[in-house]
Amino acid sequence: MKNYLFLFALIFTSTVCMGQEADKVLGVVLDASNDLPLESVNIVNLNQVIGTTTNKEGSFEISAKVNDTLHFSYLGFKSIKVRVTNDWLKFGSSNIKLTESALALETVTVNQLKLTGYLEVDIKQLPVINNNYRYSISGLPSAGYEAGSKGAITKIIGSIFNPADFLHRMFGKKSNELRKLKKMKEDDEIRNLLASRFDREMLTVLLQVDRVDLDEIVSQCDYSKGFIQTANDLQILDAISECYEEYKLLSRGRGKRI
Known part of the structure; x- marks a missing residue:
């Protein structure tokens, strides 16, 4: 009887080990x-x-x-x-x-x-540089939204209402993709991978959106065009994740369910 029990335990252990190996x-x-x-x-x-x-x-x-x-x-x-x-x-x-x-x-x-030598004339030939700022929104845990050249009040009001509606349309039926945001942020291998990339390919594949929609999400979250053009994929991931967390807080404040 003991031999049978030993044999059964051995087979069970081998099966478990093979099952664990099969996960790779x-x-x-x-x-x-x-x-x-x-x-x-x-x-x-x-x-x-x-x-x-x-x-x-x-x-x-x-x-x-x-x-x-x-x-x-x-x-x-x-x-x-x-x-x-x-x-x-x-x-x-x-x-x-x-x-x-x-x-x-x-x-x-x-x-x-x-250059002509006349300051008034030459200065008009210089390219326009947009200064980007970040305005804090009371009650939110983050540093706030990055704003471009528009008025501060207009940008802050827009950041509260516009992104929420846009994100709801984009991700309202993509709960699985939103859960992937958190997993992506927690995986060091993926973070290192995204930090060295600027093509947005991995983000579009994981979130199941195209490049245009991805840029539009970041833009509607009130990040500047300069940030979108120069940020690496990890920075874009963090921006979307931060915006979504703030979107959830704002939506709860307005009595909406995510």
């Missing part, structure tokens, strides 16, 4: 043109909102379950999504190949200033 997928990311390994490829599990990168050999390991979607992105290569299958979990490592994308440089025109 292994792989190697290769350049499709020459099969050479790619180092530092960004990999994010879109379902669990966790990330990792490949090592020098192109290898990676990430937690995943069946039907989870992994997003692979690398500078100069086309990003792809790969669905996790039973076979992948069961049989181990898999090769993922990325294809190099053609990059076109935009033409940049540099206009030389022609």
Whole structure:
């Protein structure tokens, strides 16, 4: 009897261990043109909102379950999504190949200033620089909203009403995506990944919005055009997250439910 109990315990333990191992997928990311390994490829599990990168050999390991979607992105290569299958979990490592994308440089025109020596004339040739400020709103935990060149009162009033309605339209039916904001902020791997990126690709994929809507969200949250153009993806994430938290406070104050 004791032998049967021991055998049952052994089988149960082995099953649990195999189940735990099956929660991770292994792989190697290769350049499709020459099969050479790619180092530092960004990999994010879109379902669990966790990330990792490949090592020098192109290898990676990430937690995943069946039907989870992994997003692979690398500078100069086309990003792809790969669905996790039973076979992948069961049989181990898999090769993922990325294809190099053609990059076109935009033409940049540099206009030389022609100074006349007269201050009144020359000063008009200088580009206009918009100073951005942040106005605090009483009762909110953050430092407030960043404002551009409009009047302070107009901007503050707009920041209270306009973003709330816009965000409700954008995210009212996307509770899962909003929950991802918190997960993204908590995952150090994803934060490090976003801090080095400026293309907004990962944010649009995780939040399921296009680039135009993403910029519009930040703009309606009263962040300046200059901030939107120069901020990295992590700063954009924090801006959206901060705006959403303030939106929830304002909505509760007006008796709305999120």
